[in-house]
Amino acid sequence: MSTAVAQNRGLGAAIWDYLTTVDHKKIAHLYLASGGFFFLIGGLEAMIIRIQLMKPGNDFISAGLYNEMITMHGTTMIFLAAMPIIFALMNAVVPLQIGARDVAFPFLNSLGFWLFLFGGIILNVSWFTGAPDAGWTNYAPLSTTSPGHGVDYYVMGLQISGAGTLIGGINFLVTIVNMRAPGMTFMRMPLFTWTVFVTSTLILFAFPALTVGLFLMMFDRMFGSAFFDIALGGNAVIWEHLFWIFGHPEVYILILPAFGAFSEIFSTFSKKRLFGYSAMVFATVLIGFLGFMVWAHHMFTVGLGPIANSIFAVATMAIAVPTGIKIFNWMFTMWGGSIRMTTSMLWSVAFIPTFTIGGMTGVMLAAAAADYQYHDTYFVVAHFHYVIVGGLVFGIFAALHYWWPKMFGRVLSEKLGKWTFWLFFIGFHLTFFIQHFLGLMGMPRRYWTFQDGQGLNTGNLISTAGAFLMAIGTIIFLINVIYVAVKGKQASGDPWDGRTLEWSIPSPPPHYNFKQTPLVRGLDPLWVEKSEGKKGMTPAEPLGDIHMPNPSILPFMMSLGLFIAGFGFIYQVDNKVWLALVFIGMGITFGSMLTRSLKDDIGHHIHKEDLEKGAGE
Amino acid sequence: MRGWMRKFRSLILFGALTLILSGCGVDNISALKPEGYGSDLIFDLMMISIAIMLFVFVIVMAIYTFVLIRYRQKKGQEDFIPKQTEGNKALEIIWTVIPIILLLVLAVPTVQATFDLADKSGQTDEDALTIEVTGNQYWWHFNYAGQEISTSQDLYIPTGERVYLDMKSSDVIHSFWVPSIAGKMDTNPGENVNTMYLEAYEEGVYWGQCAELCGPSHSLMDFKVIAVSPEKFDQWKEDMQNIDPEAQPETASAQEGQELFQNNCMSCHAIGSAAAGVGPNLSNFGNRTMIAGILDPTKENLVDWITNPDEIKPGNQMPADLVSEEEASKIADYLLQLDHSEVTPESAGGNSNEGNNE
Ligand code: HEM
Ligand SMILES: [Cu+2]
Numbered sequence: 001m002s003t004a005v006a007q008n009r010g011l012g013a014a015i016w017d018y019l020t021t022v023d024h025k026k027i028a029h030l031y032l033a034s035g036g037f038f039f040l041i042g043g044l045e046a047m048i049i050r051i052q053l054m055k056p057g058n059d060f061i062s063a064g065l066y067n068e069m070i071t072m073h074g075t076t077m078i079f080l081a082a083m084p085i086i087f088a089l090m091n092a093v094v095p096l097q098i099g100a101r102d103v104a105f106p107f108l109n110s111l112g113f114w115l116f117l118f119g120g121i122i123l124n125v126s127w128f129t130g131a132p133d134a135g136w137t138n139y140a141p142l143s144t145t146s147p148g149h150g151v152d153y154y155v156m157g158l159q160i161s162g163a164g165t166l167i168g169g170i171n172f173l174v175t176i177v178n179m180r181a182p183g184m185t186f187m188r189m190p191l192f193t194w195t196v197f198v199t200s201t202l203i204l205f206a207f208p209a210l211t212v213g214l215f216l217m218m219f220d221r222m223f224g225s226a227f228f229d230i231a232l233g234g235n236a237v238i239w240e241h242l243f244w245i246f247g248h249p250e251v252y253i254l255i256l257p258a259f260g261a262f263s264e265i266f267s268t269f270s271k272k273r274l275f276g277y278s279a280m281v282f283a284t285v286l287i288g289f290l291g292f293m294v295w296a297h298h299m300f301t302v303g304l305g306p307i308a309n310s311i312f313a314v315a316t317m318a319i320a321v322p323t324g325i326k327i328f329n330w331m332f333t334m335w336g337g338s339i340r341m342t343t344s345m346l347w348s349v350a351f352i353p354t355f356t357i358g359g360m361t362g363v364m365l366a367a368a369a370a371d372y373q374y375h376d377t378y379f380v381v382a383h384f385h386y387v388i389v390g391g392l393v394f395g396i397f398a399a400l401h402y403w404w405p406k407m408f409g410r411v412l413s414e415k416l417g418k419w420t421f422w423l424f425f426i427g428f429h430l431t432f433f434i435q436h437f438l439g440l441m442g443m444p445r446r447y448w449t450f451q452d453g454q455g456l457n458t459g460n461l462i463s464t465a466g467a468f469l470m471a472i473g474t475i476i477f478l479i480n481v482i483y484v485a486v487k488g489k490q491a492s493g494d495p496w497d498g499r500t501l502e503w504s505i506p507s508p509p510p511h512y513n514f515k516q517t518p519l520v521r522g523l524d525p526l527w528v529e530k531s532e533g534k535k536g537m538t539p540a541e542p543l544g545d546i547h548m549p550n551p552s553i554l555p556f557m558m559s560l561g562l563f564i565a566g567f568g569f570i571y572q573v574d575n576k577v578w579l580a581l582v583f584i585g586m587g588i589t590f591g592s593m594l595t596r597s598l599k600d601d602i603g604h605h606i607h608k609e610d611l612e613k614g615a616g617e
Numbered sequence: 618m619r620g621w622m623r624k625f626r627s628l629i630l631f632g633a634l635t636l637i638l639s640g641c642g643v644d645n646i647s648a649l650k651p652e653g654y655g656s657d658l659i660f661d662l663m664m665i666s667i668a669i670m671l672f673v674f675v676i677v678m679a680i681y682t683f684v685l686i687r688y689r690q691k692k693g694q695e696d697f698i699p700k701q702t703e704g705n706k707a708l709e710i711i712w713t714v715i716p717i718i719l720l721l722v723l724a725v726p727t728v729q730a731t732f733d734l735a736d737k738s739g740q741t742d743e744d745a746l747t748i749e750v751t752g753n754q755y756w757w758h759f760n761y762a763g764q765e766i767s768t769s770q771d772l773y774i775p776t777g778e779r780v781y782l783d784m785k786s787s788d789v790i791h792s793f794w795v796p797s798i799a800g801k802m803d804t805n806p807g808e809n810v811n812t813m814y815l816e817a818y819e820e821g822v823y824w825g826q827c828a829e830l831c832g833p834s835h836s837l838m839d840f841k842v843i844a845v846s847p848e849k850f851d852q853w854k855e856d857m858q859n860i861d862p863e864a865q866p867e868t869a870s871a872q873e874g875q876e877l878f879q880n881n882c883m884s885c886h887a888i889g890s891a892a893a894g895v896g897p898n899l900s901n902f903g904n905r906t907m908i909a910g911i912l913d914p915t916k917e918n919l920v921d922w923i924t925n926p927d928e929i930k931p932g933n934q935m936p937a938d939l940v941s942e943e944e945a946s947k948i949a950d951y952l953l954q955l956d957h958s959e960v961t962p963e964s965a966g967g968n969s970n971e972g973n974n975e
Binding site for chain 1: 658705796797806
């Protein structure tokens with residue numbers, strides 16, 4: 001869809017178009033826009049945290065508000081910023097990379113998005129009524145006894161958006177298994193698709209643990225059960241297990257697609273095939289598997305005993321091996337290549353030392369006994385920001401600069417891109433490197449303030465200064481986006497001399513993606529064709545009618561219903577009148593589901609003749 | 618490329634410089650300046666892991682720098698197509714096996730240290746001292762098992778001995794952390810009692826803090842571990858066991874304060890060997906290093922605290938406006954003269970506020 005067409009049809013039509021779309025490329029835009037928006041909110045919260053910690057004894061914000069800030073910052077960044085942006089990339093890229101016209105379940109794809117968005121909105125509405133304040137980990141009994149409705153918002157918001165994520169994960173799993181173009185065997189899949197495949201599997205197994213935990217928490221807080229209430233025979237540590245059985249794989253759910261993106265970028269901008277492709281695939285699967293085996297390394301100080309701690313320590317260290325394999329393979333992809341330092345390559349190159357540091361501190365943390373010092377200090381804050389920002393956020397920036405032309409038909413400005421990079425990169429290390437030492441010098445995590453005379457002043461000041469640099473870098477990225485949307489030139493289908501299928505079709509792609517399904521004859525299929533002197537892919541089928549799904553407002557309505565019901569659940573504790581909202585909301589949701597079941601919607605066809613004329617592009 | 622390298626180098630230089638400037642923290646708080654068995658053991662483990670990690674990092678950075686300098690696309694070579702290598706079995710095996718070996722080198726001392734720090738065998742010893750630690754929003758209670766001694770906030774221990782802690786929480790999860798002499802351990806609510814031990818080498822006042830988010834005043838939940846020689850400790854023990862909660866203070870104001878205290882505060886607080894209530898045990902209060910863990914022990918601060926605790930520690934359980942300011946002043950007079958023991962933090966080598974080398 002080009003913006004010009006949308007304007008012709010008016011703003012209302014464009015909005016309606018996005019509300020009802022089942023096109024994975026437009027859903028990618030929706031995920032990106034909302035994830036980006038939440039990223040800014042999470043960033044703002046981070047800045048407020050850092051301003052508060054600029055100097056000892058500061059009282060820029062109150063202690064209670066501070067706890068709300070860290071809770072919402074963590075929750076927002078993980079669930080509402082990182083996750084959806086990853087989903088944006090998955091949606092934008094995976095069907096194209098495997099030569100598919102769509103995802104397996106377009107309707108569910110849209111449902112997943114709207115559930116995520118409405119869940120995110122619920123969470124942020126809490127700012128107006130009292131936000132959750134028990135940390136993004138929401139440990140019981142602090143969470144179960146937290147006054148007000150903050151934690152209820154956390155529970156409802158995450159439950160709804162979590163359902164969206166689970167749906168999305170299943171969708172991509174089926175898509176990748178079922179919809180690959182002829183000849184695209186598993187061992188010919190681009191690495192980004194591979195990582196999305198493993199990530200989707202992790203989602204399938206990890207999110208149900210969160211769902212269960214949130215349900216138990218919901219019953220404890222809203223319906224008087226006592227799963228986590230010690231006084232009534234409950235157990236508080238169960239929450240920690242459920243949370244981390246979900247929470248640890250979650251980190252890999254986020255990081256693996258970033259690894260995938262880096263793999264594509266290193267290969268493209270070194271003009272080489274990925275070094276050790278099969279080892280990379282193996283390492284990805286292994287990381288995914290081990291990701292499930294190590295959750296208790298978040299709980300070394302809980303008192304599980306030396307046997308459990310030792311087992312989880314060694315299992316955790318094992319993850320460093322496949323991760324190390326990846327780092328070396330990336331470097332050897334560049335080895336002997338012809339490296340072009342574009343902005344997305346710059347982010348990828350910067351990722352290597354940054355992530356290596358994060359990985360190393362990870363191994364240090366895995367040494368259980370040593371974790372008795374590191375745990376819950378700024379050392380951990382430094383470590384996970386090195387991993388999440390240095391891995392994931394760098395990965396997102398790299399991937400966005402790389403696939404922006406495919407998503408929006410415009411190439412981002414390289415000049416502004418490099419400004420963003422340098423400011424963010426320097427700011428990042430300034431902010432977080434020093435925090436390793438703050439932690440070791442005795443600064444616990446989640447501290448609203450620290451006291452003068454503890455040797456923590458300089459480090460905190462430097463850290464805050466760095467955060468401002470990152471913020472400026474991010475603003476320049478926004479300027480870049482707007483500037484390019486207004487002034488940018490139409491990108492070609494293959495602006496980077498790409499290697500995979502998405503670069504064989506126009507930018508942005510027509511809504512049916514491939515006029516004719518391509519025939520895949522090897523790894524990096526487009527490169528294979530190019531190196532034989534061909535311009536594009538050889539089709540696997542003659543030109544024919546294309547079947548496409550119809551747009552539908554139902555996913556939006558189903559999610560809206562749950563959104564309304566969510567408030568009912570939260571406030572019925574105060575007054576049963578609010579149960580009305582539960583019934584109205586669930587009514588809308590079930591009504592929409594019924595409509596969907598009863599109404600035949602077989603989609604539509606794009607006819608061969610129209611394709612020949614180039615319609616729909 | 619060269620510009621890029623220069624920026625990177627200056628970044629590292631700047632980082633190193635700031636580190637030197639900020640030192641390694643304050644003696645009695647920093648995990649980098651171990652003063653006890655636990656922190657020492659952990660420090661060694663940390664150093665092993667840092668050495669291994671730096672070794673790996675140097676290798677990665679060497680290859681990395683080489684690749685980036687050597688294989689940048691040169692002007693006029695835009696059409697150059699590199700050889701499409703598939704991989705290299707030998708190399709890949711090398712960078713799988715070497716890390717495994719390195720990790721094993723780290724895993725062995727890790728497991729050893731983990732078991733060492735969980736070793737409770739000495740606790741059955743007759744002379745072994747066990748202290749029951751209870752975390753509360755937002756203060757710490759210490760009950761010396763079998764000794765009829767109860768204190769809050771200030772934990773006196775003898776040097777050179779293992780002191781065992783049996784830890785739990787009365788409300789939410791807290792975490793007990795004294796970086797310079799031991800690691801940390803959570804205190805869980807319920808039956809779930811965790812144990813660890815403290816062993817301080819030298820006399821001193823060591824800073825402790827809560828490390829698990831426990832509510833608004835989480836960051837104000839400090840305590841002190843005061844390590845004194847075994848002789849001084851015995852003296853302290855005796856002094857504490859002989860507290861007479863009813864003892865008459867000397868000044869008239871303090872006497873009035875005593876009565877006010879008994880009428881208004883005893884439902885939550887105690888003096889003497891009583892176990893933990895809703896509020897801290899205030900025995901030996903006059904010798905406390907700090908009021909509420911965070912305020913200097915002056916009368917003015919104490920009056921402030923009594924009249925308006927919520928302003929100082931948001932969310933804490935002590936009610937405001939129990940007594941008038943005037944009454945609070947008398948209560949303060951009473952509490953500040955409660956110096957039940959001659960063994961004080963000063964006799965252990967000073968107040969914990971010192972030692973700032975920033
Ligand atoms: C603008 C850059 C960022 C800055 C300056 C920043 C800063 C901070 C700070 C100061 C804390 C609180 C530490 C504490 O007291 O415990 C924190 C916590 C956290 N951050 Fe960030 N952060 C940034 C970006 C991110 C990103 C991109 C993510 C994830 C995608 C993230 C995830 C988290 C999480 C999960 C927590 C833990 C929250 C908790 O303890 O409950 N941060 N961050
Ligand atoms: Cu606490």
